[in-house]
Amino acid sequence: xxPSADAFKAFIDEIREFAGMARLxxxxxxxxxxxxxxxxxxxxxxxxxxxxxxxxQDGRTIYWGWQEGQxxxxxIAIRGADGELQLLGAVDDLPTLxxxxxxxxxxxxxxxxxxxxxxxxxxxxxxxxLFAEDADALAEHYPLAKRWMQAAMMGFNADCGNAxxxxxxxxxxxxxxxxxxxxxxxVAPAPGRGCSLQVPDVPAAxxxxxxxxx
Numbered sequence: 001x002x003p004s005a006d007a008f009k010a011f012i013d014e015i016r017e018f019a020g021m022a023r024l025x026x027x028x029x030x031x032x033x034x035x036x037x038x039x040x041x042x043x044x045x046x047x048x049x050x051x052x053x054x055x056x057q058d059g060r061t062i063y064w065g066w067q068e069g070q071x072x073x074x075x076i077a078i079r080g081a082d083g084e085l086q087l088l089g090a091v092d093d094l095p096t097l098x099x100x101x102x103x104x105x106x107x108x109x110x111x112x113x114x115x116x117x118x119x120x121x122x123x124x125x126x127x128x129x130l131f132a133e134d135a136d137a138l139a140e141h142y143p144l145a146k147r148w149m150q151a152a153m154m155g156f157n158a159d160c161g162n163a164x165x166x167x168x169x170x171x172x173x174x175x176x177x178x179x180x181x182x183x184x185x186x187v188a189p190a191p192g193r194g195c196s197l198q199v200p201d202v203p204a205a206x207x208x209x210x211x212x213x214x
Contacts, residue, residue: 051063059080087141095115097175142200
């Protein structure tokens with residue numbers, strides 16, 4: 001039985017409550033005078049009912065979605081084992097390292113850098129902003145967000161046992177993406193802004209890339 005519309009609405013309401021009054025950092029293409037509300041941006045990336053999700057054995061759940069017609073606009077939410085939201089992420093323009101349809105299988109630094117230069121020339125550069133209550137929550141859940149980003153760069157539904165995908169599956173773990181993080185539970189330096197957090201330099205969670213199905 002498909003989840004009810006009420007369940008999806010409750011999920012969206014929960015996102016809005018967790019995000020509070022936070023706003024995204026000012027960046028390229030954003031109005032410096034009126035940065036976008038975090039809640040609005042995250043909800044915009046959850047246009048699928050139900051959202052895609054992966055529940056782990058430790059009780060945590062990763063949710064993700066995208067904006068219809070603009071799949072490069074993605075959102076992620078992570079629920080802790082206690083059932084409460086712990087992290088939200090606005091993720092734009094992730095590179096796709098493997099695509100059977102596009103005939104792309106990037107598996108080395110040279111090919112990756114050439115691909116990223118080509119994307120930059122088209123005005124497409126990754127932008128990732130994560131929001132957690134505090135540094136401890138970010139440290140606990142960032143490895144899951146990092147693994148999700150790796151799965152997204154593989155186009156989801158990865159089959160790392162497939163000879164064509166194996167090199168890209170190995171290389172994606174070496175890719176460093178520009179990630180900013182903000183704390184929601186802090187004395188903000190400006191109305192609606194969180195406090196910057198240092199993104200942990202840690203490995204991605206040990207979750208099979210193929211577990212992320214879309």
